[in-house]
Amino acid sequence: MSEHTMRAVTLSGFGGPEVLTVGRVARPEPLPTEVLVRVHAAGINPVDWKTRAGQGMAGLQRLPLILGWDVSGVVEEVGFGVTTLAPGDEVYAMPWFPRPAGGYAEYVTAPSRQFARKPASIGHTEAAALPLAALTAWHALVDTAGVRAGQRVLVHAAAGGVGHLAVQMARHLGAEVVATARESRHAWLEELGADETIDYTRQRFEEATGGVDVVIDLIGGLDATDVRSVAVTRPGGLVVSVPGGVSPALAAAAGRAGVRTSPLLVEPDGAALTAIAGLVDSGAVRVAVEHVFALEQAAEAHRRGETNRTRGKLVLDVAG
Template sequence: MEQTEPRIETMNHVVYDQFGDRDVLKVIRSAPPAIEAGQVLVRVHGAGLNPIDWKTRKGLGFAARQIENSLPWTPGYDMAGEVVAVGADVTTLEPGDRVMGMIGFPASGGAYAQYAVAGVDELAIVPEELDLLVAGAVPLAALTAWQALFEVAKLESGQKILIHAGAGGVGHFAVQFALERGAHVIATASASNRDFLAGLGVHEVIDYHTTDVGEECYGLDVVLDLIGGEAGKRSLHTLGEHGVLVTIPTVTADDIISQAESMGLKAHGMTVRPDAFHLDEIAELIEDGDVKVHIDQTFPLAAVADAHEKLEGGHVRGKLVLDCR
């Protein structure tokens, strides 16, 4: 390993040594992780929080199965910061570079920390205009939206799309990507988020408390279901004959896909994956001002349990971020 900065003795990072409620989250001091060939060490500014974080902490879902035999574990898949050291064979990044990425997914994690290891192929350069704390909120949610819309649903200009939970972390990126692609965008949200979504350019906002989308929408080309369960199933009735529904929550995906098949419709589940090329494209949209990143609240690393409480409660507008500086 090529060490490119005076040795960092210790760092603060979050760990849990068992699955459970928020009280299993602890902040401890340890030596920073070692890097190998093809990796860099990043001084983390911002670590984004995602629903998978609290579900995994509770022992739920596929990521929990990946890590259950390697606790204690440092959570977090989203981060942005500055490169401080590079491993052997790394030629594309150097100390001082501002980077963001979805790292260590699903088994390594490690973003809830002052320093984190990332593979070069997980990282994109952060535009100068984008604060590193804010950039930490981008990768996983934005990549989820991007891959769901353009790889799975193959959304095209002029198509009509319904996006559930349009004001949330994935949702607020998805509505902006769909608009930028030239789609007609309908989003569900609570009444308190109507103006927020209208400000992003959404064509129609449906208050899910008062309106059934199955009665309001029909003949749609795409539904992006970020809620799952009954909401996902009801949304199948809004699809046109050749429409497609993409459902993100893994727990109810099989159920929704089965129902779609019984109705002669198409539905797909998906799991996000790191992709630096897509992240570069997303960074360009942010740099050009076509996509805005909305941060609902920032928490210091020491308040990680409070951050998880808000995350778990849902109803986050945009994203939550840990300040790891």
């Protein structure tokens, strides 16, 4: 095939998983300060299937579209002015978010400083599962909440992609960690560092815990999880609401209780990815990959993800 084309998963219209098709498209070329990366694996996130369905970040995209923001691969070419990376470097990133990055493809281009060298102790499959989820957890715990030793941190949806990484990061920061998840995930979450686990299907979490300094809310308005989180948060504590931001109902409840709130939308952050790679290589954080799909199985991967029963992450094997 021509060196100017590549395989990619594209969609020409929003809809169900069936709109994802594999074909050949033009290969991107790096501009000054950008790198061209040959993608070995691409992580899959809820924002991917929400965007595919016309929700999520769909309003910021143009069709036809190549989905995907999480990538791990090898630098193939560098644009003028790049000094931090060179051809042959193994890197991982969440480039361009929320603008389109085209991660479900054999090549991506993006500014060099949105990338970081991938953790040396893991392969591309695991590295591709990290960026969006790990950066979300990092930005919430470190940059937004400033979690410190001795605090109590509640992580909702703790067995998911962001959640299982947030549990480990909070523990690394010295916090006492409370995790909500189905009972079948409790033993695993305790291995990751959770001090207290709550089965949200059997017990309302606000009846099981309290005195929390920081809530990492990865559920939002579903079953009023965001508003109910105020009841377990101490006055002056913080609820970081990731999906959808701070709703009027959450803001009102928090205001009455003297609890702070913050929205969060993850951003590309090569410096943070370097720090996260250090945590992975030190053994402080490990990423769980539940299943790896071939690039041609992207639709199947989305169907699996939309069940909301994934333990950790799903990944596409792009290099195949």
